[in-house]
Amino acid sequence: MNILDEVLTIAEASEMYGKDTSTLRRNFDRGASFKHGVDVRKAGRVWLVTKAAMEREYGNN
Incomplete structure (x- = not known):
């Protein structure tokens, strides 16, 4: 497995987990x-x- 497959951008995470990017950004901050x-x-x-x-934090996608 490629280690880069285990890292997501905020846009990818937003799409995969159904969370708004602003919500994720706030939680990350x-x-x-x-x-x-x-x-x-x-x-x-x-x-x-x-x-x-x-x-x-959000369960399996």
């Missing part, structure tokens, strides 16, 4: 459920999140 540097990371203007973190 707050860092309460998503740990920066572990679950999420901002690369330039793009948020990246692991599939494992999304599944943990």
